[in-house]
Amino acid sequence: MFEQINSRFAQIIKNIKGQGKITEKNISDTLRDIRRALLEADVNFQAAKSFINRVKDKASGENVFNTVTPGQQFIQILLNELTSFLGSENDSIHFNSSGKTIILLAGLQGSGKTTTTVKLACFLKKRWQKTPLLIAADLQRPAAIDQLEVLGKQIQIPVFAQHNTDIETVIKDGLAHSIDSDVVIIDTAGRLHVDEPLMTELKRVVTIVNPDEILYVADGMTGQDAVNSSGAFNDALELTGVILTKMDGDSRGGAALSIREVTGKPIKFIGTGEHLDALEAFRPEGMAGRILGLGDVLGLVDMARQVVDEKAQEELEEKLSRGEFTLDDFKVQLASMAKPGLMKKMLGMMGGPMAEVNKMMDDGDTESSVRRTIGIINSMTLDERRSTKLIDPSRRNRIAQGAGVQTNEVTQLVKQYQQMKPMMEGMAGKGMKERMNTIRELQDSALSDPSGTGKKPKGSTGKRLSAQDRRKNRKRREKQLRKVRRQEKTKD
Numbered sequence: 170m171f172e173q174i175n176s177r178f179a180q181i182i183k184n185i186k187g188q189g190k191i192t193e194k195n196i197s198d199t200l201r202d203i204r205r206a207l208l209e210a211d212v213n214f215q216a217a218k219s220f221i222n223r224v225k226d227k228a229s230g231e232n233v234f235n236t237v238t239p240g241q242q243f244i245q246i247l248l249n250e251l252t253s254f255l256g257s258e259n260d261s262i263h264f265n266s267s268g269k270t271i272i273l274l275a276g277l278q279g280s281g282k283t284t285t286t287v288k289l290a291c292f293l294k295k296r297w298q299k300t301p302l303l304i305a306a307d308l309q310r311p312a313a314i315d316q317l318e319v320l321g322k323q324i325q326i327p328v329f330a331q332h333n334t335d336i337e338t339v340i341k342d343g344l345a346h347s348i349d350s351d352v353v354i355i356d357t358a359g360r361l362h363v364d365e366p367l368m369t370e371l372k373r374v375v376t377i378v379n380p381d382e383i384l385y386v387a388d389g390m391t392g393q394d395a396v397n398s399s400g401a402f403n404d405a406l407e408l409t410g411v412i413l414t415k416m417d418g419d420s421r422g423g424a425a426l427s428i429r430e431v432t433g434k435p436i437k438f439i440g441t442g443e444h445l446d447a448l449e450a451f452r453p454e455g456m457a458g459r460i461l462g463l464g465d466v467l468g469l470v471d472m473a474r475q476v477v478d479e480k481a482q483e484e485l486e487e488k489l490s491r492g493e494f495t496l497d498d499f500k501v502q503l504a505s506m507a508k509p510g511l512m513k514k515m516l517g518m519m520g521g522p523m524a525e526v527n528k529m530m531d532d533g534d535t536e537s538s539v540r541r542t543i544g545i546i547n548s549m550t551l552d553e554r555r556s557t558k559l560i561d562p563s564r565r566n567r568i569a570q571g572a573g574v575q576t577n578e579v580t581q582l583v584k585q586y587q588q589m590k591p592m593m594e595g596m597a598g599k600g601m602k603e604r605m606n607t608i609r610e611l612q613d614s615a616l617s618d619p620s621g622t623g624k625k626p627k628g629s630t631g632k633r634l635s636a637q638d639r640r641k642n643r644k645r646r647e648k649q650l651r652k653v654r655r656q657e658k659t660k661d
Contacts, residue, residue, distance in 0.1 A: 171422040171460050177206035179462040182244055191239035196228055199243070208649050211392035211423030211642060216254075216430040223250050248457055254426070255453035256435045262293070263409075265381050270352045271344075273378060275371060275406065276386035277398055278359030281414035283313055285386050285440060286356040287320040288448040289412070292438070293352055294326065295446070302350035304343035305330040306374075309358035309367075317356055324445055336370065340378060355380070362401035375406055382409045384437065389413040392423035392642065396431050403432050414440035417447070422460065494593045496554040496586055500546045503539050541574060545582050548572040557583045 181202050185195065200221055207217040227246045264270045272289070276282045290301040303321050305328055307313035314330045321328035327350075329343040340355060347353050357374070360367035375383065385408050387395035399411055411428055416439045428436060436451040485498060546554060548571035553559050560568070560583055569576040 171210075171425075174206055174210040174422045174426075175460055175462055177209070178203075178460060181206065182247075182461065185243055186240040191243065196225075196243070200225055200228075203247075205650065207426065208646055210426065211646065213393055213396055213423070213427035213431055214649050214652075216427045219430060220250065220254050220426075223254070244461075248461060248463065251457040251460065252454045254430060255456055256429050256451070261437055261450050262382060264297075264352075269347060269350060270382070271355070271378060271380040272352065272382040272384060273355045273357065273375065273380040274384050274386050274412075275357050275402060276359060277361060277388070278310070280359065280386045280388045281440060282359060282386045283307060283316050283356050284320065284445075285412055285414055285438075285448070286317065286354050287324065287326070288440060288445055289438065290321070290326045290352075290354055291324045291445050292448045292450075294324070296450075299352045300350050301326055301352040301354055302343070302347045303328045304340055304353060304355045306336050306339050306343075306355050307358040308334075308336055308339070309360075313356075313358070320445065336374060337377060340374060344378070362398055362405065368405055372405060383407065384410050384412050385434075386412045386414060387424060387428070389416045389424045389439070390418050393427065393645075395424040396427045399428055399434070400432050403434060408432070408434050410435050410437035412436075412438045412440070413451075417441045425456065426460075489594050492594050494590050496546050496549065496557065499586060499589070500543055503543055541572070541578070542582060544572040545569075545574060545579055557586060 181199060184202075185191075185199050203224070204217055204221050207220065208214065224247060227250060228243055262270070262272070274282055274286055274289075286303055290303055293299040293301055303317060303326060305314040305317045307317075314332065318328045318330060329339075329346050331339050331342060336357070343355075344353060355374075355378070357371060358367070360371065362368060383406050385399050385402050387399055389395065395413075399408070402408060411432070411434055413425055413428075413436055416425070425436060425439070428434065439449050439451050441447045441449055485501075488494060488498060545568060548568045549560070553564065553568070560579070565576050565579045565583075569579050572579075
């Protein structure tokens, strides 16, 4: 997520931190680099200009130059303004306190709306213990109803559907059928904002239903196109928020960094994968940290809470308080994070060295690394798992042969476990703040690559724009960059 802009910002931050003294020229050069990075990431030109002006105002004069650590101060300003730029506060679903909450999803064809409908239902069911009902109101796309029914069955959430009828009847009957549900999510047909008959139909539905939330589902990989279309839908429907999909692909980040500024509507959720639980509540402060390469520790802790069994965690807490953390315990923690794509997400949230490791590995690499590590532990005796001091060269060779790995991988695992053990035991009985500090310490350990086999990055995957669309986007960005350079020459 945001690989391109993240690498640019990482270099910019490195440069500013490396300055012995911060001057107006340092700031000016840095802001110019930031502006170019934003435009290359397909951020809306006016949005990029607004952001630069805010940072410039906050970083002027005594606000930075006279501080003890001017470089760090500037980075903090950058983080604060980027957070504000993305939305300042977490803005999730506003539930109707007097009855069921009705959520209507709208958007263009191909944005992932039907899948997002199911993901949102899954999120609400798991996170807030809601009982959703899905209404299949996409009567335009063949097999859309079947798709929603199949996906709903997978997560055991009911779907109301009717064939050979009109959208208004489907929704009215669906609402009448929702007696046992406290949330109703309506999946509508994808439509272009310039298609007047379909937009008129959607307006009529909104008038009839009066939904509590109208969420625009935007393909995060389409950049400014998503921003422009969301603006048109907002003018027609008065949106309450946006869901960005396909953020796990080769997104440059333009949509995420532009939509709030251009439309004034908050990003409420982001889709981060193909799995039905791959939907995250959008946290501006966490996303800003990820973009700048500073990490998202709160998001990491929240994700860890979701994947770790509470009873198992309580048992682990007791063992840690007694100074008992064995390789078997380590294996349990790894196994809970072996879900496809999960390890990569968590590494990306940690920032710093671990974020760099994340860039070096794809999903297959991280999952393979976890499996190899578990295989090594399984090849050890119970005594060896309890005390790694017993693992001499002869035992390392035996363990490696049993696990089908190289001897140095066993050695690497033992070293990493010995580094991590006191940190894990030090977390026992501590509050959230202390745990966050401990997690930060882990960033500097070698835990990020359990097998010691970091690999070079592979080409990113995900939906690609057509060659024609890529040429259009490139020409647009080049035009914007030329404009910026002309302005800079005029100032000089």
